[in-house]
Amino acid sequence: MSKHLVEIVVIEDEEDILELLEYHLSKAGYAVTGFLSTDRVEQFLEEESPALMIVDRNLPGVEGSDFVAYLRELGYSTPVIFLTAKDQEEDLVEGFRAGGDDYMTKPFSYKELLMRIEALLRRSGALSNDKVKYRDMLLEPRQQRLTIAGTPIELSRLEFKLLLTFVKNPKQVLDRDFLRDEVWGDNTPDFNEKTINVAINRLKKKIDPTGDKDYIVPVRGIGYKLS
C-alpha cells in the first residue's frame, strides 16, 4: 500500500509458509518483504529499516540464529521473532542468546503471532501507544498522523488538532465557542467568524474528498458534530 506503513521482513525458506505469512501480515496492515534465504537481507537492511523481522531457524546454508547474531554484531537492533519447528529448550536458548526478542514454535497460531508482533512493536517504539480510532479513521497524536481505512492522509497541525477534538468528542454537537477555545485557544481576540468554516472546509476536503462519508456535519446555528 504505502511506505507509511510498518514494514516487516520475513525470512522463511518454505515457500508455502512464507506466502501464508505474507498473506496474514499484509491483511493485518503491515508492509511485508519476504526472503527465502538470508542472501539478500543484509543488503536490504542497508537501504531500508524494517520495524521487525520474523526469522526461521532452519534456513538454507545458515542457521537463523547465527544470522541474527551476525546482524547484532554489525550493530543492527531490529526486533526479531524466531519461528521454528525446533522446540527443544536448548534451541530456544540459542535463539535468545543470538539476540532474538521472541520465539514461537511451529505450528503456531497466527492470532498469537500478530499479538506478539504488536507487543514487540509497541515496546520497540515503532507503534505509538496513544491511538484514537473513530470509524475508519485512526489518529496518532504524537506522530500527528492520520490513516483512513489504512491510507495515510497528510494533515496540517491545525487540521489535525481540529479533527482530534471532534474524535475526542464524537457524536456531540460542538458549538463554535467550544471549537475556538479548544483549537485556537481562548485568548484569541477579534476572532473572525468564518475562520472555523474555512478550517472545517479544508479538513473535510482532505479526509473526505468525494463528500460521501459525512464525517463532520453542520448543525445550523450551533456548530458541527462528528457522526
Next chain:
Amino acid sequence: MSKHLVEIVVIEDEEDILELLEYHLSKAGYAVTGFLSTDRVEQFLEEESPALMIVDRNLPGVEGSDFVAYLRELGYSTPVIFLTAKDQEEDLVEGFRAGGDDYMTKPFSYKELLMRIEALLRRSGALSNDKVKYRDMLLEPRQQRLTIAGTPIELSRLEFKLLLTFVKNPKQVLDRDFLRDEVWGDNTPDFNEKTINVAINRLKKKIDPTGDKDYIVPVRGIGYKLS
C-alpha cells in the same frame, strides 16, 4: 549484561509458586520484590521503578490483565510478562491487549522464563551498545565515529550527539523540546529557536550531501524524524 541491581516485581497469589519464582530470579542475580496481590503494587510503583514485572493472570479480586491495563492507563510502561494457567487463545489476546509484553503458560520452564526476561530487558533497557547500525550508517559512540556505507564521515561532537538521538529513536517524531533536552541539555536558558534548524542543516549536509537519502525529514510544526 550486568544483572546487578536490576529490579523485578512478581505478583503471584500462589505462595509456593511465588517463592519458587523469587528463588530462581534471585539466583539469576535479580533483585526481586514479591506480592501476593495487587494491593500494594501501585503504591510500590510510585516509589520504585522496577525494570520488569511478572504478573499472574489469576489474582484475588482483580484480573492480572485488568490491573496491567490500569497501570498502562496511569502511564506506567514497565515491561510485563504474564504467567497463567489459562492457555486459551482469547486469554492470551486479552493479556496482550492489556499491554503485556510476553505471555507464558504454566507449567513453564524457568530457563525459558529467564531467557524471555533477559530479552525483554535488553529490548526495553538502555542497551549501551558500542555499535549502532541504521540503514547504511554505522555509529560507534565510544569513538564518536560514523561510517556511511563504509566511508568514514567526520562529525563534530554536537552533530554526532544529534544523529545518535535520532538513531536511538528511529521513525519517531522528535519534537523540538525533546531534541533540546536530549542534545543541548534542559538547563539552557534563552535557547534560540533556530539553533536546531541550523544544527540539523549542518548534519544533513555531512551525512547526505546530495540530499537523496532522506535520513532526517522535517515534520512541520513539531520537529524532525529519522525515516
Next chain:
DNA sequence: CCGCATTGTAATCGTTTTGTAACCAAAGAG
C-alpha cells in the same frame, strides 16, 4: 597569543499554512 574548528545568532528566502474577505448556495421564517 594565534589559528582553526565548532557552535550560536541574525538576516533572508521560499514554501506551506492559516486568516480574511468577497461571493455563492442552502435552509428556514414569514
Next chain:
DNA sequence: CTCTTTGGTTACAAAACGATTACAATGCGG
C-alpha cells in the same frame, strides 16, 4: 416565493516555519 440568515467556496494576503547563508562568538590546541 422572497428575504434573511448561516454555512460553503474560492481567491488572495499575511503569518509561520524551515532552509540557507553569512557572520560573530566560543573553545581548543599549538
